[in-house]
Amino acid sequence: MKRVSTAFLKAAVIVIGIPVLAACIFVVPAFGNFAAYFFPEFSAMKIVVMLYMYVTVLPFYFALYKAYQLLNYIDQGRAFSELSVQALQVIKRCAVIISALYVLFLPMVYLLAEYDDAPGLILIGLFIVFAALVIAVFAAVLQKLLQEAIDIKSENDLTV
Secondary structure (H helix, E strand, C coil): CCCHHHHHHHHHHHHEEEHHHHHHHHHHHHHHHHHHHHHCCCCCCCHHHHHHHHHHHHHHHHHHHHHHHHHHHHHCCCCCCCCHHHHHHHHHHHHHHHHHHHHHHHHHHHHHHHHHHHCCHHHHHHHHHHHHHHHHHHHHHHHHHHHHHHHHHHHHHHHH
């Protein structure tokens, strides 16, 4: 049962990465063109927007990689190890970085939404920030619980 659930979660991690890759290929260049259209006086706007959005994808994929590693640790019976705690810490940091980068990007999204009268852009940006913060808090809670479980386990090993 354990292998089936981790295999399902590994597949979910891969499936989560595919739409983001598709968005990087198709949506990000369109968004860059959109920004360049509304800010013609700033010639590098397209490059700035695209570069900024691609930079935010790097911690996302690194966190997905660490989640996949964490699932491998669970399969190998090393769920209660320092490696798992470190993987959760990296996931937490990546989520905080993503959230911070999008918070810094929201003023530009606001300007684009004002020009095009599209408040949905702001909601999408806020959703990304909120989702990343929820993941960061969840990873922090799991990290703390896992560290406490490891401490209890090592304490019990010493008493026996």
